[in-house]
Amino acid sequence: MNVKIVNLNKWYGDVHALKNINITVKTGMFTSLLGPSGCGKTTLLKILAGLESPDQGEIYFDDQCIFSKERNINVPPQKRQIGMVFQEFALWPHMNVFENIAFPLKAKKMHDGIEKRVEAILKNVRLEGMSKRSPDQLSGGQQQRVAFARAVIANPKIVLFDEPLSALDAVLRDEMRFEISQMVKQMELTGIYVTHDQMEAMSMSDQIVVMNKGKILQVGTPEEIYNRPANKMVLDFVGKSNWFRCGTKAIRPEKIDLYPTGPYKKVSGVVQSVAYLGEKYEVTVHIEAEGDWLIYHNRRVQLGDQMDLYFKHSEVIHFSD
Ligand SMILES: Nc1ncnc2c1ncn2[C@@H]1O[C@H](COP(=O)(O)OP(=O)(O)OP(=O)(O)O)[C@@H](O)[C@H]1O
Ligand SMILES: [Mg+2]
Structure with missing residues (x-):
């Protein structure tokens, strides 16, 4: 019905x-x-x-x-x-x-x-x-x-x-x-x-x-x-995400790569925390310009390690306000 x-x-x-x-x-x-x-x-x-x-x-x-x-x-x-x-x-x-x-x-x-x-x-x-x-x-x-x-x-x-x-x-x-x-x-x-x-x-x-x-x-x-979350609240409520400092853009952790392939944007940061989830590691990386981002890794990294992160511009989710 x-x-x-x-x-x-x-x-x-x-x-x-x-x-x-x-x-x-x-x-x-x-x-x-x-x-x-x-x-x-x-x-x-x-x-x-x-x-x-x-x-x-x-x-x-x-x-x-x-x-x-x-x-x-x-x-x-x-x-x-x-x-x-x-x-x-x-x-x-x-x-x-x-x-x-x-x-x-x-x-x-x-x-x-x-x-x-x-x-x-x-x-x-x-x-x-x-x-x-x-x-x-x-x-x-x-x-x-x-x-x-x-x-x-x-x-x-x-x-x-x-x-x-x-x-x-x-x-x-x-x-x-x-x-x-x-x-x-x-x-x-x-x-x-x-x-x-x-x-x-x-x-x-x-x-x-x-x-x-x-x-x-x-x-x-x-x-x-x-x-394609309609607004910020939906993005925050469903799944995990990383905000850019500007507050109108975000990216999901699984869209962040550890190696560049093709046209990528790069950010660098320092490992803040590591959590082992069985099938992957959940790593928090402090990025000077953006804040703390969550990423996934397939092996253990050490606190304080320097990391380069790569993402495609098309994976960034934009909000108008
Ligand atoms: N009989 C009632 N009298 C007065 N207020 C009520 C009554 N039933 C619900 N409310 C209010 O209406 C709003 C919505 O309540 P509702 O029970 O639909 O929420 P819910 O989404 O099911 O929450 P939960 O996940 O906690 O079950 C709440 O602010 C609640 O306090
Ligand atoms: Mg209820």
């Missing part, structure tokens, strides 16, 4: 939580809302789900207007065909896996073929044979898969995620990122995923919406956001 959000505004008293939000999400797309704490991500998800009402604006699911302040339209949550997965898995502890997953069907009085549907979805989320277990007999990742199964059992068109992986450890989180985006694609759902983790947004999404303080800073593919 296509989702279109038009000129949305939301206030909580004096707090302008969402400022003129415009987003289009195409059917089958996986979109992340990325931004720091308090920027309005959860508020926007709740508004899509119908759990909060905006003060201005309109929302369309395909051609149907599901919310319009001006026209007094507000389709209730249960009629929006939305599934939700939250940070706290929020499985009901007194129900087993089967009962947890079947709950939305029972709530909607869809009693026909419940067993078959739960069985099919259990297969999808790779939890076959676990229907009788209680949530406390499952690992964190398995619990999160149950939460996902419960969110999609009633055939929603859109599934909303609010930081669903933040309670998991790093290894499991990596695995689940891939699984979640795969499952969403397989089931041909439209996914909207809230996170403040840029790696998560970059690795999972077709489209990223970068937000700060209730505003959208940029909408684009992960590559566009990374390579």
Whole structure:
């Protein structure tokens, strides 16, 4: 289902939580809302789900207007065909896996073929044979898969995620990122995923919406956001970068070379710090004219070493102010 959000505004008293939000999400797309704490991500998800009402604006699911302040339209949550997965898995502890997953069907009085549907979805989320277990007999990742199964059992068109992986450890989180985006694609759902983790947004999404303080800073593919950030805040928020002293130009560390090939610009500096990351060394070099820059090296260098750095002019990212 296509989702279109038009000129949305939301206030909580004096707090302008969402400022003129415009987003289009195409059917089958996986979109992340990325931004720091308090920027309005959860508020926007709740508004899509119908759990909060905006003060201005309109929302369309395909051609149907599901919310319009001006026209007094507000389709209730249960009629929006939305599934939700939250940070706290929020499985009901007194129900087993089967009962947890079947709950939305029972709530909607869809009693026909419940067993078959739960069985099919259990297969999808790779939890076959676990229907009788209680949530406390499952690992964190398995619990999160149950939460996902419960969110999609009633055939929603859109599934909303609010930081669903933040309670998991790093290894499991990596695995689940891939699984979640795969499952969403397989089931041909439209996914909207809230996170403040840029790696998560970059690795999972077709489209990223970068937000700060209730505003959208940029909408684009992960590559566009990374390579052509719309402003300084996006650049600083996504990936690492080195600023030139003038304050309007920056360069990513991986674009800086240790040897010249072709027409390059050269800067020189002194090694300030070295950190070993396994596949590479992260080195800070103090450059007299520019300040401290981060670069990557494939071998250990010593503090105080003199280094020459080379970069192509075309790799420099420019900002107008
Ligand atoms: N019910 C509420 N009443 C008053 N203010 C609220 C309410 N809910 C959210 N806010 C405020 O609205 C702003 C956006 O909150 P929101 O929960 O959407 O942020 P978020 O991006 O999800 O942050 P986090 O990453 O910490 O979850 C914040 O300033 C928050 O304090
Ligand atoms: Mg939140």
